[in-house]
Amino acid sequence: MVVANQKGGVGKTTTTVNLAASLALHGGRVLVIDLDPQGNASTALGIDHHAEVPSIYDVLVESKPLAEVVQPVPDVEGLFCAPATIDLAGAEIELVSLVARESRLQRAIQAYEQPLDYILIDCPPSLGLLTVNALVAGAEVLIPIQCEYYALEGLGQLLRNVDLVRGHLNPALHVSTILLTMYDGRTRLASQVADEVRSHFGEEVLRTSIPRSVRISEAPSYGQTVLTYDPGSSGALSYLEAAREIALKGVGVSYEAPHAHIGAQSDPSMVEGMQ
Structure with missing residues (x-):
């Protein structure tokens, strides 16, 4: 699943790491591939990503096997990360001259032999070769849209790029x-934007929306997702619910919105047998 939107500040990285953690907490084996040179997804997952760390740059440019750069995330069992380092900033230019430059990530993922239920790819806020690599490697695109x-x-x-x-x-x-x-929910603008997005995209829009939340x-400043930082917060519960929706969608089960919203979200038994 490719998390993409070339607009900055819409919650791409936040969505990638928190959905990944939610899916792992639901029992999935999940890999996050950090394709953003800023490495914010790596930071939020508590993964070291200074210049000497083997990273997704080595996979794309040096053809290093993905298995050699993937690290387990300390706080969440079943969650793994292929970190980004600052080297990735130059990868756009270096990739231009390489053979099969658009499909290098796809090949690396195909050669990765560990069992996984989900791969989430965090893209940079641009439509360059890194994002194209993600789109070629992915099966689905998830677009976070901020209600502003x-x-x-x-x-x-x-x-248009997805179509191309x-x-x-x-x-x-x-x-x-x-x-x-x-x-x-207190602003009229948020509900207007939500209505506009729903009328534009229909069934693709998840019923669960993510609230604006300090938590x-x-x-990320504690090297954590909101799921481990404050598991009872509205943000954590919303990401758990969104992950449940995505997982049920993936196996073709219709999603029932919970009646008692928070209570249903915080019940750990709700996803038994979901996979």
């Missing part, structure tokens, strides 16, 4: 999931 003014601006270009990649390099690729982030913002 200009939310849909620039999305057209991303959707599907037409030329990866016929299976499709936008499967739209997640509304930074939702503030979600604080967690």
Whole structure:
């Protein structure tokens, strides 16, 4: 699953790491591939990513096996990360001259032999070769959209790129999931944006939206996802519910919105047999 939106600050990295942690807590084996040179996903998962650490750069540019750079995430069993280092900033240019430059990540994933239920790829906020590598490697695209003014601006270009990649390099690729982030139920703007996104994308939009939350913002500075930083917070519960929705969607089960929203979310038995 490729988490993409070339607009910065919409919650791509936050969504990647918290959905990954949620899916792992639900019992899945999950790999996060950090393709953003800033390495924020690696930081949030508590993974060391200074310049000497073997990273996704070595996989893309030096053809190192993915298994040699993947690290287990300390706090969450079943969660793994292929970190990004600052070297990745130059990878866009270095990839240009390499053979099969668009499909290097795809090949690395195909050669990775550890069993996994989900791979989530965190993309940089651009539509360059790193994002193209992610789109060629992925089966689905998840687009986080923040519930603020200009939310849909620039999305057209991303959707056109998805169509181009599907037409030329990866016929299976499709936008499967739209997640509304930074939702503030007290504002009319948030509900207007949510309505606009739902009317535009329909069934792809998850019923669960992610609230604007101080806890979600604080967690990365402690090298944690919100799921381990504050498991009872509204942000953690929302990501758990969104992950449940995604997993049920993936196995073709219709999603029932819980009646007592928070109570249902905090019940650990809700996902038994979900996989």
